[in-house]
Structures are given as C-alpha cells and as structure tokens.
Amino acid sequence: MSRIIRPYGDTTGDGMVQLSFTLPVPHDKRAEGAALQLAAKMGLDGAMLVHAKGIGEGYTFFVVYGASTHLVNLDEVKVVEKDYPHLSPKEVNDAIRERLGRKLCVVGACIGTDAHTVGIDAILNIKGVAGEKGLEYYRELRVVNLGAQVAVPDLVNRAVDEEADAVLVSQVVTQKDAHLHNTREMAAAFREALPPGRRPLLVVGGPRFDEGAATELGVDRIFTRGTTPSDVASYLVHRLVTSREDAA
C-alpha cells in the first residue's frame, strides 16, 4: 500500500476537501472571487464555491469544495506512540495491590482561573466518561479532586499533605495561552517545593495541548482529546508501579 496519501472524496486520489470560512467583506462578485483566490492559495485545485451568504453587516460566509494539491507521506508523520500497556480497572487494582502494597494517591485540580471542571471530572468522578468509570471507581486509587480555580501554591501544599503519587491537572481555557502559562507555573512550583525523588508524577490534560510538549512544559505527560480514565490509570501504573519495579 502506498505510504503517500491524498484526501478522499469519492474516488481514490481525488484529493477532495471541503472548507468553510468568513471574509470581512459584503457579499458580492468580488467577495466570491476573493474566496476562490484564497482557496487556490490554500492549495485547492479547481475550487468550487458552493455556498456564499452575507452575514451581519460586511461579512460573507463561504463553503468551498476543491482538490487539495498537497500530499502526505505517512512515514514522515510524527506522533507520540502509546508506550505503555492498556489495563482494565481490575488489572490496575491488582497491579497496585500486589506490587505497590498500598493505595496510590492521585490529586486532581483545575488550576488558575480555569473553572471548567468537565475534563478533570470526566477522568476522576466515579461517573466517568465514554462509558468508563472515573478513577474514583478504582479501589486501589485514593482520589482527591480539588475542583476548579485552585491556586498553584494550594495545589502543591495539598499534594505534599496527601503524599500524592501523581498530580492531575486539567486545563480547558486556552485564551491567551492560559493553559500553557498555568502548566509551566505549576511544574516550576513543584520543582521548587520538592526534590526530584519526592516529586509526584505531573500529568496535564486538555483538548488544546500538544502531546509532544511535555518536556517543554516541565511535566511528565500530556493527555489530549479522547483520553479516558483507563488510559490515565494505565499510564499511572506503568510509571509508578511497573517501570519503577523494573528499574529497581
């Protein structure tokens, strides 16, 4: 099979894509011409303007179809491969009980001004997400969910008090890169407060993070869109139970 691919409309290799956008001009012939020119500059060959509608005063919305002239080589695509085995809740509990011999403590929070607890709650609340129960459901995990808008120093203090093995932080608000600033601030605060051996595993999650940016942000792992509680639990067991044992 070819490792070079193009988008698929209804025929292999047709390259067809659809896109929609708004231009800040009233709807007229010139606006439509501008939309087609933009499509051509974006690499669409033979672009068809299928819909144009004036919205508000001085704006026009467009839907354009066309063949992308770009190719993608699958061999050149870089992703963070999952480097740990996926475990069921029972396997997670068994691994912790048998090999760690105590409950594993997870402290979770939304930090900074972020009040959107939907991410951290999906992972931690027993209710869970996508048909999976959250980490509170795992008998061998002790979960402390601090909720929304937790100040970084409070999070660090609580993690120290609870002797947390891992800290989970969710960041949904991304205006002005708030999620990146908050994550860096949190990582720095933990580095300052605790020596390397005693620092909890730092895990952040949110829909707009780049999975590959963990080192740059100073955390151990980044989870993005589509992460389920068992993904996180499997990772925690891998890093805090299995791989530590292997190293010992």
Place this chain on the structure above:
Amino acid sequence: MTAELPLDPAVVARARRLAAKAAQPVVDLARSHTTVSVERATLRLAGLTGADPDGIPWVNRLADAVQEQVGIDHGIALPVFHALKDYPDLDRLAHAAAADGVRFTLPEGHAAETAREHARAAVLHGFDRIDRSRSRRDELVAEIGDPPQRPWIYLIVATGDIYEDIPQAQAAAKAGADVIAVIRSTGQSLLDYVPEGATREGFAGTYATGENFRLMRAALDETSREVGRYIRLTNYASGLCMPEIAALAGMHRLDMMLNDSMYGILFRDINPIRTFVDQRFSRQVHARAGIIINTGEDNYLTTADAVDAAHTVTVSQLLNERFAHEAGLPDPLLGLGHAFEINPEVPESFRLELAHALLARQLFPDAPLKWMPPTKHMTGDVFRGNLLDGFFNLAGVMTGQSILLVGMMTEAVVTPWLSDRDIALQNVRYVLNACAGLAEDFHPPKDGFIANRANQVLGEAVDLLEKIVDDGLLNAIADGTFGIMKRPADGGRGLDGVAKRAEDYWNPATEELDRTSPDQDAEPMEAAR
C-alpha cells in the same frame, strides 16, 4: 397552549410543601446572618462608587475598616453613618478609613437615631434609582415592544473587551437575538470585590462592572429602537459579590440575571451559608428591580447523568422557586432552568427530553422557563452538533419553553465565531418558522411513554425531597446530592465574610426590602412550619 400531562395535583402539592419545608432552615439561616457583600451592597445603594489606585473599590475599603473595628454583625450602616457626621460625603469617609484615619463605633441613643435617618435616606436614593430603571424598562417595552414570538432567543457574547462586546451584541440583536448575555470573565465569581469602570481584558468573558452594565444597556437601547423590539440584557448575579452585582444590575437596568440557589456552592466551591445569605438579598433586589432571574439547573446535568439525575433538576427547580418566592420574586420573574443534555446514544432520548421539558412546563406554568442547549454531548463533530441543536430547538417549541439559549454546533471547540452564530440562528429560525404552532397538535397519550416518564421523574423528585427534609438541605449538599459535588457547610470560599446577625443588627436596605418584597406564597410557608 402546550400538552397536558396527567400529573396528580396532590403529588405536585406535596412536592411544593416538601420544598418549602426543606428550604425553611436555610431561609432562617439567611435571615439571621449577614455577609460583607450584603453590607457592601448597602453602601453601593447609598451611592458609594469608585476604587482606590490599586483598583479596590471604596465600598471594600470602607466595609473592611468597619469590619476590623466593630465587626459586621450589627450591620455597618450605623457605624458608617455615625462616622459620616465628620465628613462631607461617603467618598471622603472611605478615603479616610482606607488611610486608617477613622475610629468607628456603634452609636447609641440619639446619635443612633440620627445615623439611622441618614442611612435610610441615602439607601432610599439607591432604591429610587432601581425604581426609576424599572419604570423606564416598562416605558421602553410599551413603546418599542416585546419580541413577537416565544421562546425569546437568547445569545451570548464573550470577547473580554466591553468595546468589542458592544458591536457583537448589536450585530447579534440585528441577526435575531431577543436577549443578550454578556458572559463574565472566568474567575470573577471568586473575586471578593466588583471591578470598577469599563474593562477591556477578561478571560473567556468580560468583567461585570457597573460601567460595563451602563455602556451595554445604552448600546442595546439604541439597537432596540432600530430593530423594533426591546432587547433584554443579561449578566450574572453569582459568586462572592452576588448582592453587589444585583444592586448594580438594578440601578443600571439589566433585565435578567443568572442567579441560582446552589450554583456557586456546587461549581465554584463557595461556602453554602455565604451563598444562601447573599442569594436572598440579591433576589430581594431583583424582585424590587423587576429583573427575571435565570436559575442554573442545566449545570447539574453536565456533571451528572441527564436521565438518572433528571429528578434533581425538578427538586432544584422547586427549591429555587421556593427561595425566590420567599424573597418576593413572583412567577413571571422566575426563569427556572433546564437543559437538553441526555446522551444522544440513549434509545428514545428525544422522547425523554420531551417528557422532562413538559414536566417543567406544567409544574411552573407562569414561569419564563429557560431552555438550555446540549453541551455535554457536543463533540468536535460540528455536523452532528448542528443536528442535535435542531432537535433541541424542536423540543423547545413543542413544549412551550419561554427563553431559548441558542446552541452552537462549535460548543466544545471554540468560542462562537460570527458564522457559527449565524448558522445557529438559521437553525432556530427554521424550526420556529416550520412548526411555531406544533405545540397545539402535540398531545402525548395519558398512559404513554412521555406521560409515564414525567410521572416517574416527579415521583423520584418527591422521594428525594423527603430525604432532603429528613437530612437537611445543607447536609444533602454536603453529601453530593446535586451535580455529584460534595460541599460541606463549613467549607468553601468566603466563609470569613459571614457573620451571625447580632440582636441589634440593622441594615436600611434589608429593612426596606423585607418591607417591600413580601413572600409570594404565604400558605406553603405555614404548612412548612
């Protein structure tokens, strides 16, 4: 006319009695405590505005000084207006107090009477402003007119910059919105002061300030005339400064305010007692100002399951209704909330939504119910999202909802773009146009799926209310009954700003409000005792 469900009137009456009984200890708590924000709201009504060079409002500086010296448990009006005899106005007194230059005492005898008279007169000025705003709204509605259709179409703007919000809000109104909500900056609910002046930088929203309120209301008055219907303006009386924001909203003629009885407790971890005290005062102000409150039951369904927890919405609506009635809000000002949040993968999810929406409609026939769009099950799949929003709009029309918050198919992706808003409004217009009168033809059978489901939810609500009456509402909140959040009464933010009222507690604003905002249901109250 919407469909009629075969609800047993005795069960409905029982649900209301239980709600009144569950609410009563909390009402007693609210009546016997005060908070720093209630006291600051009183100063705002008395006309104190502005902030120090660090942006801390003078009401905070003055109230803090009094709290430090004599506490707030007697009410700060007497110490403040007694001290005022040596100063030309509240501004100058606040400046001096901030510089540690004022010794506050609780006056007695004749001095107390003089202070009391001055305080009363000053605060009545604030109520005059509220009353004038209310009559002005009535005049404008009479002159320009209400939206021609129900539900009213409610749209959100949220740029963070009031001067960006204004053209967006005006454009939204021209595109069909009847109600504009300016979302607040993330984090404002946890500020123990109200920022001052016009603001241009917020996170995912714009700060609620008196000046921002004034600017937006003036802009929408202009647009109202252009579009030929009075565009209502909404903001948030929630968080640690709920009473002050309510006072500002009343004086600046906002038309609706989000004001839930438990939202701050559950989702912002604000102390439950602080919330209930602040909420009672803010609701009394809203009653005086003719402001429609919007409650936040939709939020429970974003954390809990919308089918399993459907009855918690009903329970919360009944509690919100009781708290609102007690604070003097009549039914036409009760925008009780509910939402279209059932997982679309659940079989018969639309029929379940219809059952829940009709139940709310029938339990609260005179309340302007606020119908909230799907958020929890919106994904990045904007095409599916648009379809789901269409079903949401349809359910709203079929069940006679009063205020429809327009769903965005880009929910969970981006803050709405101009085009998202246009597509979403197109969706609403299509449904309103295609089946405006469908409610007339929609009569689910008396023993059918929808009727049975509504009765089941009502039954579960009664069971839960019984439990809450037995355990106490504060304990139920502590146990995670609502939205799965566990919030103990002695935890959360803002508890240090709460004080039990002393025997001689006196506040000219609460005195006036208690006099003019009578309990809307005298009978359930009796039954509750």
